[in-house]
Amino acid sequence: MGDHAPDGEPPPPEVEPAGRVITTDGLTKDYGAVLALDSLDIVVGEGVTGLVGANGAGKSTLIKILLGLLAPTRGRATVLGLDIAQHGEAIRRQVGYMPEHECLPPDVSASDFVNHLAQMSGLPRAAARERTADVLRHVGLAEERYRPMGGYSTGMKQRAKLAQALVHDPRLVFLDEPTNGLDPAARDDMLELVQRIGHDFGIAVLVTSHLLGELERVSDHVVILDSGRLLRSSATTEFLDSTGTLLIEVVGETGTQDRMGQALAAAGLPCWPQGHLIAVDTTRATTDRDVHDVIRDTACDLGVGLARLQADHRRIEDVFREGGDHVLPTS
Ligand SMILES: Nc1ncnc2c1ncn2[C@@H]1O[C@H](COP(=O)(O)OP(=O)(O)OP(=O)(O)O)[C@@H](O)[C@H]1O
Ligand SMILES: [Mg+2]
Structure with missing residues (x-):
């Protein structure tokens, strides 16, 4: 993917008010048997935003809709000022996505995998190699990067998934349950990484978990979903009054x-x-x-x-x- 909008996509409109990276307006997803999102109105800003909710609350559905991978039943949303209904490709060029489920080819090394995705995102060969090495070092996978990912521990797989989400230098990343399956020490390391991505690398982060306690530690803002409805959206400091x-x-x-x-x-x-x-x-x-x-x-x-x-x-x-x-x- 290059820098130009593909044919058929209208030119991107003006960006949203400063600091606003995601806005949803009455966003609804009805799967038929389940109303996964119910008239959701949220605003997400820069920094780290925690998206919290029990299993089935609608977190992954929201992320897939924001990425343009799934169409909403009703409502609108913008990501980085771009309407999801019209600018899915442009959004995906600027957004990184760490999916919830395992998606790593077992016979491929993290280095080859991340390098391949870097080139797919439009980086020239040499730059892709350099970015891959950098990003694998940042996530703590430097030593093991040439081993096939099928032999990785859960913690290493989560890091490889995170690396591929960051390699094209996105402005925003969606991290869907990055601490899933990790032991307490690996969980702490991952949360520290999430905080560094949001604060030191200057990439806006939307990170999900069903554990309030862990997102409280790293998020500037917390959005809480309950059965597809917005329960609360506040700065973390407001919770901690x-x-x-x-x-x-x-x-x-x-x-x-x-x-x-x-x-x-x-x-x-x-x-x-x-x-x-x-x-x-x-x-x-x-x-x-x-x-x-x-x-x-x-x-x-x-x-x-x-x-x-x-x-x-x-x-x-x-x-x-x-x-x-x-x-x-x-x-
Ligand atoms: N493709 C689908 N078809 C039908 N129902 C679906 C589909 N995907 C999700 N759902 C349902 O929509 C609801 C929300 O699911 P979703 O995966 O978004 O929740 P979640 O908050 O990510 O949960 P978890 O913490 O378990 O990952 C659940 O009731 C789920 O069963
Ligand atoms: Mg989920």
Whole structure:
């Protein structure tokens, strides 16, 4: 594929407002027996966006529609400012796709496979070879790149799938369950890679998982699907709003934590032990003074060292527990 739009495709329109990479408007996919997407309105920006939902929520269907591989039943969507109904090829030239299921030819090495796809995307032979070596190094497959992929571990296969999604230097990548089948250490490595792609390489990322906990760690924004409907779309920081609780860690001999707790309570700060920390409920404080000043002065009066003083943040999964029915697995 080259830089020119193929015959039959209208010229690309003006790009969308800055920072907006995906917009959907009433997007619906009815498979007949299943309504996989139900009037979905979402906006995805630069950076890393986590697309979360239980099995069957519609994550893969959404990605395939955005790539122009599947037609929606109703509704519209744009990717990088291009309408999916008219510009499928132009979208696929600028977007990388790591599919959910295994798609690697077993007798081919990662190096040959990725190099082949790089040339298919229009890169000249020498540039394709260079990009292939770079991208395999970035995903951590440098050593094994000449071995047939049929002998790869699940972690290596996921890395090879990721490499082919990045080789043509896309502006946006869709990563469909990149942590699937990985052990905890490999999962952490993959999540770190996803974050680097979004932040260091400057490629917008839409990454799916059914685990809220892992996407919370790497996403700037989280979109949550529930049976094809949008449950919530927020900046990750909004999920992590402060609860109004402060956590304090004190240093000193045995009993220091109890003494500090009693003194804080006497100073008008309701508190309770939480492991080796003291939790202070600032929303029920009965002092007019700044809570941080009261804590500092109390520690000073007792001759106690303060090792830590921080706001307690809710995690996304806690937001869901409070929400009632929509509890998703988190680990
Ligand atoms: N080709 C198809 N024909 C009929 N139904 C389909 C088809 N593809 C998906 N579905 C159904 O649409 C719904 C959404 O499927 P989809 O694969 O998009 O979910 P998902 O969120 O990616 O799930 P998972 O986490 O299991 O990958 C499911 O109920 C699924 O059974
Ligand atoms: Mg899926």
